[in-house]
Amino acid sequence: MNPLDILSALPPFRDWSPAEVLASPAWAMPCRLGDEEGRLVAEGALLPADPLRLAVRFADDPATLALADSPIFPELHALWSSRAEVPSPILLALVEKECGPLLQLLENAAGRQLAIDGLADGEAVDGKAFVLRRATGEDLCSFSLTLPPAVLESFGALRHLDTAHSSVRELALPAVMQLAAPVLSSADLKSIAPGDHLLLPEVQAPAAEGSEESPDGQAPSCPEATLIVSGLLAAAPSGLAPWTDPGTLRVVLSDPATLPLGDLLDLASGSLDHSSLVTRHSSLREGAALALLRGPATLAAGRLGAVASQPSFEIETVTPQS
Numbered sequence: 304m305n306p307l308d309i310l311s312a313l314p315p316f317r318d319w320s321p322a323e324v325l326a327s328p329a330w331a332m333p334c335r336l337g338d339e340e341g342r343l344v345a346e347g348a349l350l351p352a353d354p355l356r357l358a359v360r361f362a363d364d365p366a367t368l369a370l371a372d373s374p375i376f377p378e379l380h381a382l383w384s385s386r387a388e389v390p391s392p393i394l395l396a397l398v399e400k401e402c403g404p405l406l407q408l409l410e411n412a413a414g415r416q417l418a419i420d421g422l423a424d425g426e427a428v429d430g431k432a433f434v435l436r437r438a439t440g441e442d443l444c445s446f447s448l449t450l451p452p453a454v455l456e457s458f459g460a461l462r463h464l465d466t467a468h469s470s471v472r473e474l475a476l477p478a479v480m481q482l483a484a485p486v487l488s489s490a491d492l493k494s495i496a497p498g499d500h501l502l503l504p505e506v507q508a509p510a511a512e513g514s515e516e517s518p519d520g521q522a523p524s525c526p527e528a529t530l531i532v533s534g535l536l537a538a539a540p541s542g543l544a545p546w547t548d549p550g551t552l553r554v555v556l557s558d559p560a561t562l563p564l565g566d567l568l569d570l571a572s573g574s575l576d577h578s579s580l581v582t583r584h585s586s587l588r589e590g591a592a593l594a595l596l597r598g599p600a601t602l603a604a605g606r607l608g609a610v611a612s613q614p615s616f617e618i619e620t621v622t623p624q625s
Contacts, residue, residue, distance in 0.1 A: 304543045304544065309568065312535050325459040329466075330346070330465070331464075341435055343434070344434050356369045357421075358420040368430075405435070479555050480587070482505055482525050483553070485501060495621055500618070503554065508614055509523050523589065525585070553596045554594070554595055554616055562583075566580055
């Protein structure tokens with residue numbers, strides 16, 4: 304799965320409207336101003352003071368573009384304070400000449416043809432404030448733009464969220480660690496009683512304290528465990544994939560884990576491996592609370608025990624089955 308697949312699968316992102324995506328501090332749209340790479344950002348952007356207001360159209364949708372003074376438009380910058388004295392046709396021609404790359408950037412971002420109808424008349428309308436920023440972090444210019452629905456949909460696409468932003472990476476996600484998927488006959492399942500043990504070959508017993516393998520001792524481990532995240536994604540040894548409950552038997556740790564979305568993004572990118580993810584978020588230990596599930600139903604509960612040093616699920620309570 305790529306970052307967009309992950310965001311599209313998980314709340315809250317999958318449920319966000321384009322306006323909510325655009326309002327996120329992680330919103331950053333990659334773009335190109337002429338031959339230069341950059342991005343549009345909205346976080347911290349202020350509505351321009353003393354702007355040059357233009358009436359524009361995205362295809363058939365009218366909008367207002369309010370430009371702030373910027374040295375990247377040198378001729379406009381030179382006459383900014385006296386622009387009211389410049390005839391409108393000359394001022395518009397200068398905008399077409401100097402702001403052409405910016406206008407092309409907005410056309411590309413919206414996916415709709417952009418045209419200038421003239422200077423904006425009437426009462427000023429506040430749009431959404433943006434800053435155009437170089438890849439090096441330098442701000443090039445700022446402006447505001449009113450966003451017709453079709454343009455808002457283009458700007459507010461999930462793909463424009465910066466997954467390196469802290470508001471994305473630090474989002475806490477609930478997870479359940481699945482240790483095993485035992486296969487039991489109906490008769491065996493009905494015969495389970497308190498005091499019984501289900502062997503868990505997937506779980507590795509801890510090394511004895513003082514041994515060469517672990518001088519200080521260590522907790523049991525389950526390197527093949529699967530982390531079920533938000534009930535929607537499975538982080539398994541084979542990779543990260545969408546998850547739906549198969550309705551089969553599953554042995555899980557009763558204590559849920561919480562992991563940051565950044566760990567899933569790192570797993571998907573290959574910068575974090577599965578075993579490290581499991582170790583980082585495992586609460587597996589001797590006596591850890593376990594549950595035997597089928598679908599959402601808990602069939603039995605107990606603890607991590609052992610039979611002849613082999614880790615096992617020691618049954619303590621059984622839920623009667625209908």
